[in-house]
Amino acid sequence: MKFATVRSDNRTLWGVIEDSALADLSALYPSLRDAVEADFAGVDEALADAPRIAFGAFSYLPVIPNPDKIICVGLNYENHRKETGRKEVAQPTIFSRFANSQLGHDEAIVMPKVSSDLDYEGELAIVIGKPGRYITREDAMSHIAGYACYNDGSLRDYQWHTHQFTPGKNFPATGAFGPYMMTPDELGPLAELTLSTRLNGEVMQQAQFKDMIFDLPDLIVYCSEFTELVPGDVIVTGTPGGVGAKRTPPLWMKPGDVVEIEIERLGTLRNTIIAE
Structure with a gap:
């Protein structure tokens, strides 16, 4: 469903x-x-x-407008890690979003007046369905209620003010989540599915989920070690290479642009950019 x-x-x-x-x-x-x-x-x-x-x-509206937490994963595809120049790590890179930074399908992503460095990040979001702490790898997938498209819209200058990502990831109306959540039984196996990000119809990012550095069980296990996962929690699982910040010259989204995140068999999340 x-x-x-x-x-x-x-x-x-x-x-x-x-x-x-x-x-x-x-x-x-x-x-x-x-x-x-x-x-x-x-x-x-x-x-x-x-x-x-x-x-x-x-x-x-956002699929889950009122999650207890939104846990985001950074640098989870090898081509994105390499384009950022980051070192390999043994554990996932984690940051968080606030619920009020989210918006729904066909709503407008807002470029704030204090920055024009607005970047796209096409991602797969998972919604937790069953609570758990110290979840085992064998049980991890049974804790997923569904999957959705996510655009982790990022204000790069604010993200890079320090080593902490939080400010650049939490401007209002920058995290697009939708259009809907599909249950695992309907979506089926993930590994060979393709994630694509398009800006004004041009493909900017494309990868299969088997390209993740840390797969979904890895992420669920790790997140459940430092916090209890509860139903409705959202884990945003990382973006592939091709972000605008690492292009030459950098490619920022601007008012009037249309950005689409498509996941094969799951659907397409579409948003237009407006100025604050």
């Missing part, structure tokens, strides 16, 4: 994306995060009678 959080008639709703509508399941649980925590109990039974909201009558 494909689960989304949307806005319709000034209400925040969630449900299942179908061919031409959203099946609104908001009467079943208050939010998609609550549904994830309940392991989607009752969803199959509720679908038949759920009210339908046609495409065009709602707008997308």
Whole structure:
């Protein structure tokens, strides 16, 4: 299934994306995060009678607007590590995003007035479905409720003010998340799937998930060592090489640009850039 959080008639709703509508399941649980925590109990039974909201009558919000935490992984593809000149490491590079920095599919990414160094980062996001601490590698994949596209939009000058990434990763309306979350049983095996980032139709990044330095079990194991993972948590798993900052000359996104993150079989996340 494909689960989304949307806005319709000034209400925040969630449900299942179908061919031409959203099946609104908001009467079943208050939010998609609550549904994830309940392991989607009752969803199959509720679908038949759920009210339908046609495409065009709602707008997308971030898949999980209110996660307990958003854990981001840096430098997780070898070609990106090399283009940044970073040394090899034995553990993942971790930073965090705030929930209020996120936006949904077809919403506008905002280039802030204090910087024009706005870069794209196409990534796979995983949503945690089952809580855990000190999760084993053998059990790790069973803790995933779903997958989504993510654009970890980055203000590079603020990111590079110090060795800490946080300021450049948390400007409002820079972290695009969506359009929806697809369950693992529908998406199937990940390794051979291709992630692509396009800017104004031109491919900027492309990689398969088998190219990750630290795979999904590695990331879940490591993150669960330093924090308890809870349902609705988001782990953003890293971006491939080809970021704008490492091109010659640097290629920054600008107002009017359209950026798309496509993951094979999963879908496409699309956003336009506007100035603050």
